[in-house]
Amino acid sequence: MLVGIANIIPGVSGGTFALVLGIYERLLASVGAFGARSGKILFRVLIRPTDPDAKAQFGQEFRRTDALWLMVLMFGAGVAILASSHLIAFLLDQHREPTFSFFVGLILPSVLVPLALLDRRGFWELLSCLSAIAALVGLVMFFEPATGEGTGLISLFAAGAIAISAMILPGVSGSFILMVMGEYRTVLLAINTMDFTQLAVFGAGCVLGLLAFVRLLNFLLRRFHSVTIAFLIGLILGSLWVLWPFKEVAEGAKIITGTNIWPQTFGPEFAWSIASFVLGLVCSAGLYFWGKDRK
DSSP: OOHHHTTTSSTHHHHHHHHHTTOOHHHEEEEEEEHHHHHHHHHHHHHHHHHHHHHHHHHHHHHHHHHHHHHHHHHHHHHHHHHHHHHHHHHHHHOOOHHHHHHHHHHHGGGGHHHHOSSSOSSHHHHHHHHHHHHHHHHHSSSOOSOHHHOOOHHHHHHHHHHHOOOOHOOOOHHHHHHHTTTTTHHHHHHTTOOOOOOOOOOOHHHHHHHHHHHHHHHHHHHHHHHHHHHHHHHHHHHHHHHOOOOETTTTTOHHHHEEESSOOOOOHHHHHHHHHHHHHHHHHHHHHHHHOOO
């Protein structure tokens, strides 16, 4: 559910929560295990549901891909997205600063999790981390979100494939990518109104992008583990720039980006922002120790 909530919030990454909870590499391994062989076995058991060999192969593949665990994770994420989409839209529109402050507090300590996974801490790891920070901050500063609606189902399919690739990277917000492509409001409206056509097209794009991108990530983690983890740490740190609560934005804007500024007033909204930040820190500490125990 935490991963699902994170994935609909611009600036927050579901991958970050997966890292904090200690399930990130298991998630990549499970998704990466699916392939053409899995599809063939599924098709065979669907057309021959009583065939003992087909059922046996299906059971073996089900266990090999860790499918039950992945289904539970996806179910929790889906329930959270449906349950919180209206609330998230309201908070981002009406209480932007306290909402961002909460997520800064939630994400800031999460860097401890991937930091503990580093096998080495040398020059290349530092360079990888700094490159990720620069790349993410540059994306935010030089690629303004589109304020209009998407251009159609093909655009929505492409947005799903690209955004899901970002969603599984800690620190990279798939929702922000959707905003850059002009599809964020389209997807959020489709969720809130249960537009099954748009949701199916977007979901198909997500499946395609996920299967392709996870294989790349698994390869990088096997061959360049420390450098890849350092890059993920940089993405988490860079996301704090995106989530800085105090921004100069156009009046009535429905987007979360803008020029980062220092607080201009110290009224009730600022006090709520500080309280939200502290609450985020407390929740992050709880998630960290809970995830540590779950390992």
